[in-house]
Amino acid sequence: MSAANGVTSDLQSILELSRIDQEIFFLRKKQREFPGKISQLKGSLSVDKYGTSQLLTKMETLTTENSRLELELTEHKDGLRKSEDKLMQIKTNEEYDAVHSEISTRKSKITEVENRLLTLVSDMESMSGKIAEAKNSATDDEHKQLLEEITALETENSGLESQIQEKEAKRAEVSAKIGQKILAVYTRMYNSKKTGMHVGVVTDYSPACSICGCNLTSQKFLEVKRNDKVVSCETCGSILVWEEVPEDPALEAVKKKKKKSVVAVVADADEEKMADEGEDTPHETAEE
Numbered sequence: 285m286s287a288a289n290g291v292t293s294d295l296q297s298i299l300e301l302s303r304i305d306q307e308i309f310f311l312r313k314k315q316r317e318f319p320g321k322i323s324q325l326k327g328s329l330s331v332d333k334y335g336t337s338q339l340l341t342k343m344e345t346l347t348t349e350n351s352r353l354e355l356e357l358t359e360h361k362d363g364l365r366k367s368e369d370k371l372m373q374i375k376t377n378e379e380y381d382a383v384h385s386e387i388s389t390r391k392s393k394i395t396e397v398e399n400r401l402l403t404l405v406s407d408m409e410s411m412s413g414k415i416a417e418a419k420n421s422a423t424d425d426e427h428k429q430l431l432e433e434i435t436a437l438e439t440e441n442s443g444l445e446s447q448i449q450e451k452e453a454k455r456a457e458v459s460a461k462i463g464q465k466i467l468a469v470y471t472r473m474y475n476s477k478k479t480g481m482h483v484g485v486v487t488d489y490s491p492a493c494s495i496c497g498c499n500l501t502s503q504k505f506l507e508v509k510r511n512d513k514v515v516s517c518e519t520c521g522s523i524l525v526w527e528e529v530p531e532d533p534a535l536e537a538v539k540k541k542k543k544k545s546v547v548a549v550v551a552d553a554d555e556e557k558m559a560d561e562g563e564d565t566p567h568e569t570a571e572e
């Protein structure tokens with residue numbers, strides 16, 4: 285394998301490595317963000333949109349009042365029974381009047397409490413209807429959609445770690461194939477940002493660095509297209525790699541336009557070469 289071929293395959297592998305690293309970067313990003321997203325969605329699920337908890341509190345008050353009235357009723361009924369028992373042992377007219385007054389008070393209290401209980405029971409019935417309705421509304425489409433979203437995120441989240449492990453294994457495999465020098469240039473950039481976005485792709489249709497978007501000079505474009513040495517983007521430092529893309533009729537016009545300016549530069553470059561004959565052309569490489 286010639287040196288140039290070695291570089292060519294290194295460049296292809298470094299591009300592959302950067303793509304794996306970008307995938308790892310996005311998987312790790314999800315891994316960081318998902319737990320927060322999930323708990324946020326769960327939080328909006330528990331918000332009591334239909335006021336169920338408020339209705340339940342009102343129902344509790346009615347139930348407490350109901351128990352209290354039941355007790356009061358029992359008390360009045362006991363009192364009435366005791367007063368009626370007293371009737372048997374009455375000796376004077378005064379006693380008779382007093383006991384009759386007790387009995388009549390107890391009876392009117394009993395009627396009053398019984399009426400209040402009737403109203404209360406009817407209130408409780410209508411309240412339990414409202415509660416059932418609210419609980420039913422809480423399982424409407426919006427609620428179901430939210431639940432589905434949470435389940436989907438939880439499922440994806442639980443699979444992220446194994447996906448990352450898989451990518452890491454692939455990363456080690458690809459790294460092992462790459463020449464030490466190019467790998468060192470890449471690793472330096474990777475270690476500072478960990479994004480994997482350190483290799484700019486250049487194509488016939490896009491003679492620019494795909495990382496920072498800056499246009500390449502025609503000279504630089506040709507250097508990258510030759511694909512036989514490490515060329516770095518002057519703006520962002522990314523390693524530039526040529527990629528052949530399948531012809532796209534819609535983009536052919538763009539290509540032709542670019543070619544025209546490239547042809548002019550080739551002519552210039554050839555002239556330059558003749559003038560510099562014998563000298564080593566200084567290469568701008570990332571290895572330097």
Ligand SMILES: [Zn+2]
Nearest residue numbers: 493496517520
């Ligand atoms: Zn760039």
